[in-house]
Amino acid sequence: MLRRRLINWISQNGRYFTSASKYKSSICLENIYPGSSLNILRSVQKPAGDGTNFTGYVPIEQLKVSYSMASGPGGQNVNKVATKVDVRFHLKNAQWIPEALKEKILEQNPNRITKDGYFVMKSDLTRSQQLNLADALEKIRTVIKAAAFVPAPVTEETLEKIRKRSSA
Amino acid sequence: MTSSGVDKALSLVRNLPRISFNNLRDSVGKRKPRERCRGRYGGKTHGCGQKGSEQRQAYMRLGHEGGQTPFYMRFSKEPYYKGWHLQREYLPISLHRIQMLIDTGRLNPEEPIDVTQICNTKLFKLDPRKKQYGFQITDEGADCFDAKINLEVQYAPEHVIAAVEKNGGIITTAFYDVMSLQAAVDPEAFFKRGVPIPKRMLPPHDALVQYSDPKQRGYLADPDKIAEERFILSQKYGYELPELSQDPLKDMLLRRKDPRQVFYGLMPGCFVSLRDKKVFAPKDEELKRFYEIN
Numbered sequence: 001m002l003r004r005r006l007i008n009w010i011s012q013n014g015r016y017f018t019s020a021s022k023y024k025s026s027i028c029l030e031n032i033y034p035g036s037s038l039n040i041l042r043s044v045q046k047p048a049g050d051g052t053n054f055t056g057y058v059p060i061e062q063l064k065v066s067y068s069m070a071s072g073p074g075g076q077n078v079n080k081v082a083t084k085v086d087v088r089f090h091l092k093n094a095q096w097i098p099e100a101l102k103e104k105i106l107e108q109n110p111n112r113i114t115k116d117g118y119f120v121m122k123s124d125l126t127r128s129q130q131l132n133l134a135d136a137l138e139k140i141r142t143v144i145k146a147a148a149f150v151p152a153p154v155t156e157e158t159l160e161k162i163r164k165r166s167s168a
Numbered sequence: 169m170t171s172s173g174v175d176k177a178l179s180l181v182r183n184l185p186r187i188s189f190n191n192l193r194d195s196v197g198k199r200k201p202r203e204r205c206r207g208r209y210g211g212k213t214h215g216c217g218q219k220g221s222e223q224r225q226a227y228m229r230l231g232h233e234g235g236q237t238p239f240y241m242r243f244s245k246e247p248y249y250k251g252w253h254l255q256r257e258y259l260p261i262s263l264h265r266i267q268m269l270i271d272t273g274r275l276n277p278e279e280p281i282d283v284t285q286i287c288n289t290k291l292f293k294l295d296p297r298k299k300q301y302g303f304q305i306t307d308e309g310a311d312c313f314d315a316k317i318n319l320e321v322q323y324a325p326e327h328v329i330a331a332v333e334k335n336g337g338i339i340t341t342a343f344y345d346v347m348s349l350q351a352a353v354d355p356e357a358f359f360k361r362g363v364p365i366p367k368r369m370l371p372p373h374d375a376l377v378q379y380s381d382p383k384q385r386g387y388l389a390d391p392d393k394i395a396e397e398r399f400i401l402s403q404k405y406g407y408e409l410p411e412l413s414q415d416p417l418k419d420m421l422l423r424r425k426d427p428r429q430v431f432y433g434l435m436p437g438c439f440v441s442l443r444d445k446k447v448f449a450p451k452d453e454e455l456k457r458f459y460e461i462n
Binding site: 021023024025026027028029032033036037038039040041042044056057058060061063065081083087128129130131133134136137138 | 307310311327330331334338367370388390391392394395396398399402403404405406407408412413418422426427428429432433435436460461462
């Protein structure tokens with residue numbers, strides 16, 4: 001209420017109001033970050049993969065997210081609040097996963113793929129829908145990263161050690 | 169026309185010289201001369217009592233209880249007490265509560281919501297003198313939060329930031345030192361004091377890191393980096409960042425205080441006269457330099 005009154009008086013002293021709204025002290029953001037755009041809403045470029053590596057970027061709009069009630073103890077809360085999260089996407093049609101990784105994902109996670117070819121990830125880790133969604137996405141990223149994992153080539157020294165060990 | 173008492177008083181104020189130390193005086197009876205210990209009633213023991221350590225001026229140290237373990241030594245020093253007097257407290261408000269305040273019309277989502285607005289609801293008791301430095305938002309009710317607001321608080325965890333930004337809002341964490349907070353918490357009482365609006369001080373060095381961190385949406389962080397963090401958080405929590413560039417409330421959402429400002433639309437160093445409904449800005453060069461007014 002006071003704020004409304006204040007706005008009314010200040011708008012009457014229009015010249016003063018404009019100078020106050022343009023007030024820039026010595027520690028304003030323009031002085032602290034001289035080279036910055038200072039635009040909090042600037043569009044951020046999505047990380048572009050090179051076709052073989054998974055960057056970690058998941059296009060949320062291409063996932064099918066559904067919510068349901070979780071199981072286990074919890075009384076009225078667990079019976080009524082839809083905190084369990086089910087995230088699905090069609091693996092073959094997912095353009096954000098490099099083609100080379102899709103075979104590996106199929107191999108390593110046969111239990112996660114449905115007959116129709118949908119990759120399914122569920123989470124009911126926490127009491128919060130949003131945190132469960134974050135958990136599901138984290139698990140998806142882990143699965144894809146595990147498929148993308150290429151162990152380091154065995155070095156000459158290691159081979160030598162193994163040969164020595166077996167011969168001794 | 170007979171001049172009334174008010175007119176006489178006003179003419180006095182107009183004609184009398186400026187107040188300074190050479191024309192000020194204490195009220196009568198406020199300063200009494202010290203009574204010396206002389207004569208029949210002030211003499212003999214001269215206010216020092218009878219015998220003992222007190223008359224002999226051999227006082228025991230403060231807190232000494234004659235040998236009994238004194239109060240200040242009865243309790244062991246614990247490491248978790250260290251720095252307790254320097255600890256800052258932030259009163260928690262849940263997102264559920266904020267949503268309820270907006271739904272019931274106590275908070276206006278079309279104006280920036282800061283400490284002053286939350287305190288103006290008169291539902292929260294924030295006392296800067298009790299080392300309470302502001303509000304923190306907890307994540308209770310994050311699942312059903314759907315208000316688009318420009319929120320400025322003192323601390324918010326990641327989940328809360330995600331919940332606010334998911335709905336197209338903007339959240340900032342800002343620091344208010346004790347003097348500025350006292351003004352912000354009760355602006356009406358502050359203006360009635362007739363004291364110029366203070367310039368907000370920088371946070372103490374242990375809090376400076378937090379308030380310069382784009383991850384915590386600090387008010388001293390680079391907005392460029394905050395834009396990046398907004399995207400990262402949207403990827404983490406699984407939502408699409410709403411497009412705000414064409415939003416009609418964009419200007420309100422982007423509205424931010426200068427790090428030295430306490431109130432939106434008011435510069436430090438200004439007086440606000442509620443009675444005259446006027447705002448007085450400093451004109452003196454030294455004051456302008458101090459309050460960083462260009």
